[in-house]
Structure formats: C-alpha cells, structure tokens
Amino acid sequence: MFVCTVVGQVWSTQKDATLEGLRLLVVRPYTRGGDASAETMVAVDPIGAGTGERVLVVTGRAARHAIGRGQDIGFQTAIVGIVDGMELENGERVGQVAAMDRPGAS
C-alpha cells in the first residue's frame, strides 16, 4: 500500500467490459520529502477523490476487493482511502493531523 497524490484522470471508451463506469485516476507515489516520483499508476476510484488529494492505493486482490465486482475483473489497482493527515519523523505534516483524535479515524 502506498500514499499517492492524485495528479489527473484518464478516459477510455474501448476497454475491457469489466471496467465500464469506473473512474480512472492517475496517481503518483509519495516519496521522502515530498520529492514526487516520476512514476505514475492508474487507480480505480470508488471513493471520489479529487486532483491534489493524498490517497491510499492498493494493488492485486486488495484492489479487486475494494472495487466490489468480484475477483474476475480486468483491473488491479484501486484507491481505498483519502488521507486526512500524515505526520513524519522529519516534522513534515500533511493535511489535518488533528484527524488523529477524530473518532473512527485510524
């Protein structure tokens, strides 16, 4: 699982039938010090994340679970959470770290 930043969106008309109606976001893994990687992935978004938001991204079986269309689908990457806050040892803080005290947040 990775923290990624949503950096864009992709559209495709001619595609595997199991992808119909899914929102496809371009995400970029978070790297130390916010020095964004050049690497990108495409993740199905069942949650409704926006460009610039930090998200939790999984691949493989966990992603198929999150999409909720069974295991027999043409997809392997999904967003499973929107990051409220992140606190790092170097003092770097992202978002609302106060979210830490919010009931239900973990």
Next chain:
Amino acid sequence: MFVCTVVGQVWSTQKDATLEGLRLLVVRPYTRGGDASAETMVAVDPIGAGTGERVLVVTGRAARHAIGRGQDIGFQTAIVGIVDGMELENGERVGQVAAMDRPGAS
C-alpha cells in the same frame, strides 16, 4: 495498472502453447512530463492497439481475465483499454479530453 505507450511488437514461434495466436506488443510506462522510462514490458493485446497509442496495461490475474483463456496460461501482462484522453494537474493533455463527456467513457 499503468498508462503505457505502445512502442513496438515482438514475434515468437517457439513458445508456450497457451500463447498461440496472441498479439505481443512492447509497451513503455508513462512517466511524469512524458519523460519516457527506459523500462519496457511485453503485453498481450486483445483490443488492437497501434504503435504510438496510449493504453491501459495490467498484470497478474487481471491480465489473465482480459485474455480470456482461463487462469492456467503462460502469460501475465495484457492491454485492457485504449486511452482516449488524459488530463494532468500540470496542464498536460493527451488525446481527446473531450472524451470525458462521451457516453460510455469513464
């Protein structure tokens, strides 16, 4: 799942029997700013993508699903969509972003 660009084709006569009749394309993952990675993969193409086209590429179980020959095959990478358009936070646009408004595109 990755956005890749089709950069070539591969032919093989002496191969695992489960690969007979499949089209094998060489693809290169999209990286930030279009600065193409040096890495390449080979993906089975059940859709009919052409050289230079942007495509959606999956691996593992999702790829076996897309190929439609069951799970017991000697293959693990497949093209599952052709990208109509991609819009990135840095203003970069690829292809027809108007595809966003087309019915059935997602």
Next chain:
Amino acid sequence: MFVCTVVGQVWSTQKDATLEGLRLLVVRPYTRGGDASAETMVAVDPIGAGTGERVLVVTGRAARHAIGRGQDIGFQTAIVGIVDGMELENGERVGQVAAMDRPGAS
C-alpha cells in the same frame, strides 16, 4: 519481506470499511549502509511499533494473514515483526545483536 524503518503515521476517515480501526504506519525500506531510500510504503501495524523502530514488512497474502481479517480485505502491506538486532557483513550493527542468543528469537 523487507527491513523498514517506521518514519510516520497516516490517518484516514473516508476509507474502505475493512480498514476500520487499523493503525497505518509510513515505513521506508532499509538500504545498504543505512542510506535510506526515498521510497515509502504504508503498512498496517498489528504489533505496536513506534517511530524510528526497525520492522519486518510483508505484502500480499502474508500481509492479509498478519492482519487476521481474512483474505477479502482492502489491504496488502503489514508489519509482522519488530527487529531486535541486525548484523551485516560490513560490520554494521543495529539494535541489540545479543538478541541472537535470546530464547525465542530467530
């Protein structure tokens, strides 16, 4: 499996239901000579590791096992151990290498 260092924590309220109540730590893989990688991952922590501790991190099925919520969950990375000590050929020693002689340690 990787030795990683815990470098922070992430909070998310809006997330896949199977992630409720899990502690999400940001970890960074150990690289040669302690020259920390820029790459980070997010791992569920069922053990209670603290920032700065060295931990053992797994992904995929092994991670789902460690979390103990079955295989049908939106998660793929977990901490499975806290490193007592590590001894490397270059003479580098981390933590209590004497842990080597402790019963139950392996």
Next chain:
Amino acid sequence: MFVCTVVGQVWSTQKDATLEGLRLLVVRPYTRGGDASAETMVAVDPIGAGTGERVLVVTGRAARHAIGRGQDIGFQTAIVGIVDGMELENGERVGQVAAMDRPGAS
C-alpha cells in the same frame, strides 16, 4: 512479461527438491535503445534458449504453468518463448522481423 536477454547460467546442488533437473538461466531485461539494465533475474528454461538470445520471461502463476510441475513449487520465474524478431518505433529491429509473416508466429 518482459523481453530479456540470456546472459548466463547458474548451478545449484543444494536446493528445494522441486527444482531438481531444471535449467536455470540468468536473464537481463531489455531496456530502451538496448541500454541493458544492471538488474538480473534467474529464470527456469523449459525451451532450450542459448546465451545471447532474446526471450520472453514471466513470473508468478504464469511461470508455474510454464514449468508444468503444478502450483506447489519453489519457483516463480520462467522463459515462455524465444523471440524471433522485435520491431520498435525508433526503427530498432532485432532478429528476423520477417518472422512476422511466418504461419504460427504471433
């Protein structure tokens, strides 16, 4: 799946019993412009590839299928084809691209 070049061979006497009698080749992934990666993998070769040949390499379930000893084996990488020819957008051609027109090649 990757196009790799066979760069050597490995021998092991003390090994998992499921590896007995398998040919273990060292392969290196093809990267853009033929600038060979420093990374290497070891792949079981059920086909009989020679040093310097370009081959198709898979990992995971696809590799276990190709080896033909069931899913319960201590192995995860295999050669599934020998590349006859490869044609890239930059005009680079490897091997017999005329193989494209050969019956049975795909």
Next chain:
Amino acid sequence: MFVCTVVGQVWSTQKDATLEGLRLLVVRPYTRGGDASAETMVAVDPIGAGTGERVLVVTGRAARHAIGRGQDIGFQTAIVGIVDGMELENGERVGQVAAMDRPGAS
C-alpha cells in the same frame, strides 16, 4: 527469482507467530558486473546459507512452499538454493562452475 548474496542476519522476538524458529537472512540482489545493488530483502533460510554465499531467492507462493508451513503464514520471501557456480557472457565466473558437470546439479 533472483541470485542474491547473503549480507547479514536479523533477529526479532516480537513477531507474527508463524515466524517462530525461522532463520532470517538479509540478502542483496546480484546486479551486472557484481556492482551490488543498494536494495536489500529479508529471506527465510530453510537451507543453512552463510554470509557471503550466493543464493537463489523467491517470493510469494514459491517462498511459502519452500518454508513448508502451508500458505497461511506471515512470510513471503525464502532462499530455495545455494549457488555452486554462475557463468556469465562477460566471462565473469562465480564459485565452482565445474559444478555444471556434477550429477544432480542443474
């Protein structure tokens, strides 16, 4: 599967119960020309490899097979063989390449 060099050992007392009694080695993937990667992994060693030895390392299902504790374990990387010899196209030879002629070696 990778050729790796054993570069150290890790000890952990507080760990997933399925890891009890397993030997945990730090290994580093072999890269071209012996220019060792900075990346390291931790592999369970059911064979008894020593520091400085070249070994064959697998991950995922193959690793769980090699460990022999079933598929439901908190582990994903294992050593499946000790390398007797390796011969590369650049003339590089490691260990006893004569092992090639030894019965049972492959």
